[in-house]
């Protein structure tokens with residue numbers, strides 16, 4: 001069982017839960033949160049800590065390959081690295097999407113002032129942290145409420161976060177054990193990570209409050225990552241969501257757009273591509289296609305050159321789909 005606190009309860013129950021609670025099959029011996037003050041493997045907390053209050057070595061025993069670092073928990077499940085280079089790319093990608101969405105973090109019309117939010121595959125947690133209320137304006141609420149949970153295979157989120165946010169290491173494709181429901185379940189750029197989309201939407205539907213929303217924000221390019229907006233809309237419908245809205249954006253790559261704002265976004269997106277193509281390629285090509293690392297590097301050098309020349313006007317499709325559990 002992964003213990004999380006109800007948004008309706010004060011966040012004062014750490015240290016009082018049974019540390020020997022059972023876990024669902026396949027989960028690490030201790031799920032993890034980034035929580036200030038509860039240091040990694042600190043024996044002081046051995047007896048007292050709840051199921052989610054320690055950072056155990058089985059999730060930080062990272063694997064290394066071709067100079068990149070990969071997640072340890074459910075090893076091999078996700079093909080991209082989790083090292084600092086990749087974290088910087090994710091944060092830059094967040095910035096690009098923030099600009100592309102005109103600083104909107106989600107589009108679902110949530111009426112709750114402090115909605116209970118679940119961010120699946122939270123990455124560095126940057127979206128979850130930004131979506132939280134401003135500490136200054138909502139100080140009193142922050143002291144009392146935990147309302148945002150982010151989960152990921154990698155514990156790469158900051159350790160010091162506002163008290164209304166909790167990060168946990170978990171595989172979103174395992175059965176969820178959250179003891180409460182959410183006003184918003186959010187996923188972003190999970191295309192290529194999900195094996196069973198219908199199951200993801202079913203679990204999300206079951207864990208939404210009545211009136212709650214699910215929102216997916218997906219980048220789509222190429223043939224393999226062909227999870228289209230229509231695909232997401234259909235999956236949501238089949239899971240039972242209603243009032244579904246699909247919005248389509250185009251994310252241009254490079255400085256070829258004439259419009260200065262799009263050009264600015266395109267330049268940032270070009271940097272995420274130049275940084276990201278090694279992460280996107282190296283595990284797939286060396287593990288499954290039999291390439292040597294040096295061969296991949298040479299190919300990527302040519303690819304970077306093409307990107308820089310800007311002869312090809314490339315773009316990503318960006319889909320936002322949100323639906324409600326009525």
Ligand SMILES: C[S@@+](CC[C@H](N)C(=O)[O-])C[C@H]1O[C@@H](n2cnc3c(N)ncnc32)[C@H](O)[C@@H]1O
Nearest residue numbers: 078121122123152153170171172173188189193
């Ligand atoms: C491309 S990143 C996107 C991160 C974040 N959503 C964002 O938009 O910045 C995909 C993330 O999903 C996580 N992930 C992939 N498969 C997962 C799974 N089965 N369960 C939990 N997290 C997963 C990866 O570890 C990675 O951090």
